[in-house]
Amino acid sequence: METILTITNLTKKFGYLTAVKDLSFTIHKGNVYGILGPNGSGKSTTLGIVLNVVNKTSGDFSWFEGQTTTHDALKKVGAIIENPNFYPYMTAYENLKLVCKIKGVDYSKIDEKLEIVGLLDRKNSKFNNFSLGMKQRLAIASALLNDPEILILDEPTNGLDPQGIHQIRSLIKQIASEGTTILLASHLLDEVEKVCSHVVVLRKGEKLYSGRVDEMISSHGFFELKSIQHDTL
Ligand code: ADP
Ligand code: MG
Numbered sequence: 001m002e003t004i005l006t007i008t009n010l011t012k013k014f015g016y017l018t019a020v021k022d023l024s025f026t027i028h029k030g031n032v033y034g035i036l037g038p039n040g041s042g043k044s045t046t047l048g049i050v051l052n053v054v055n056k057t058s059g060d061f062s063w064f065e066g067q068t069t070t071h072d073a074l075k076k077v078g079a080i081i082e083n084p085n086f087y088p089y090m091t092a093y094e095n096l097k098l099v100c101k102i103k104g105v106d107y108s109k110i111d112e113k114l115e116i117v118g119l120l121d122r123k124n125s126k127f128n129n130f131s132l133g134m135k136q137r138l139a140i141a142s143a144l145l146n147d148p149e150i151l152i153l154d155e156p157t158n159g160l161d162p163q164g165i166h167q168i169r170s171l172i173k174q175i176a177s178e179g180t181t182i183l184l185a186s187h188l189l190d191e192v193e194k195v196c197s198h199v200v201v202l203r204k205g206e207k208l209y210s211g212r213v214d215e216m217i218s219s220h221g222f223f224e225l226k227s228i229q230h231d232t233l
Contacts, residue, residue: 002029003065004150004181005050010059012045012205019045021205022059027150032172032182034192034213037202043185044081044154046202051079051152064149078148080156084139088128092119092138095127096145105145113141117171133164140171150181157191169195189226193217 005027012020020042027033035043048054050061052070063073086095096110114120117137143151157165172195176182186192192199199216201209209216216222
């Protein structure tokens with residue numbers, strides 16, 4: 001099984017607060033991974049570290065079995081970790097053209113990716129006129145422009161209405177079925193159950209469980225895990 005990402009004993013401290021504590025897990029090609037945990041459990045910090053936007057305190061991570069530098073490895077990663085900065089008065093197509101320029105991707109990819117996310121017929125609409133769900137789908141199209149090996153999403157359905165949530169979850173499953181590995185962070189057990197094959201459960205920065213989602217659900221400790229979802233810090 002091809003390894004995409006290995007995280008080993010990763011720790012991140014913000015002053016006295018340990019946001020991620022001695023975390024280890026491995027991501028293999030072709031699966032859909034969820035990082036599940038309540039707000040503040042260290043999900044975004046973990047994603048930030050592996051995407052080189054947050055400095056780790058100790059431990060390590062390695063992309064693609066360490067065959068390239070992190071800088072080069074990240075060219076094969078697509079990520080949406082915060083609200084993407086699209087220009088409100090430019091069209092979907094014009095916004096993606098700018099992303100192509102930055103990423104060094106051919107413009108011919110734009111229609112292909114808009115088609116995947118179901119926005120090809122809206123390519124000439126201004127970003128400003130998009131619903132939240134459409135904005136999120138455009139962000140996914142943007143993250144897919146460089147044909148990444150893995151797509152990373154942080155709370156991909158936050159703030160969306162039920163229809164928008166359904167569309168984004170179906171889209172993630174469709175992208176995965178076409179061979180892109182997925183890593184998503186979510187505080188919703190329901191989301192992980194519906195979308196992911198594998199899960200890492202975090203609480204206060206520590207791993208409580210990692211493994212297959214179906215095995216987690218049928219496992220003895222599942223009710224305990226479920227109750228944690230309702231905890232606040
Ligand atoms: P999650 O994404 O699971 O909600 P985060 O990774 O955002 O959790 O945060 C984990 C913990 O680290 C929280 O207690 C949060 O307040 C803290 N934290 C995150 N970023 C910073 C930062 N830049 N400075 C200080 N504390 C931070
Ligand atoms: Mg977060």
